[in-house]
Amino acid sequence: MPTRVFVVHMLxxxxxRFFKMAKAAxxxxxxxxxxxxxALTSLLDSVDSETIEAxxxxIGVKGYIPRSNELHNFQGR
Structure with missing residues (x-):
């Protein structure tokens, strides 16, 4: 049976609610x-322990952009 991969991007x-339902299913x-x-990875500390268990x-992905002069100049523009 092939693995089904889901990418979740929601509040x-x-x-x-979604992951609790996915676990029940x-x-x-x-x-x-x-x-x-x-968006979700950054806010995981705001969800309850039941959700974390579900x-x-x-796997959560989070972007990282190191601080640099180029970034500072870009943000200034």
Whole structure:
């Protein structure tokens, strides 16, 4: 059976309900891969422990841009 990959990009309140439903539907098991976008990854400390448990195995990505003179000049423009 192939692995199904889902990329989730939504507000934490909606993601909380979504992942609890995905767990209840047994979609948080083998054969499924979950990736959450930066918007949700940055706000994970605002979700409850039940949601965090439902999200076990989820991978979060977060962009990182190191501080530099070029970045400072770009932000100034």
């Amino acid at each position: 934490p309140s909606l993601a909380s 047994e979609m948080m098991s083998r054969g499924y891969a979950w990736i959450v976008a930066d 999200m076990q195995g989820v």
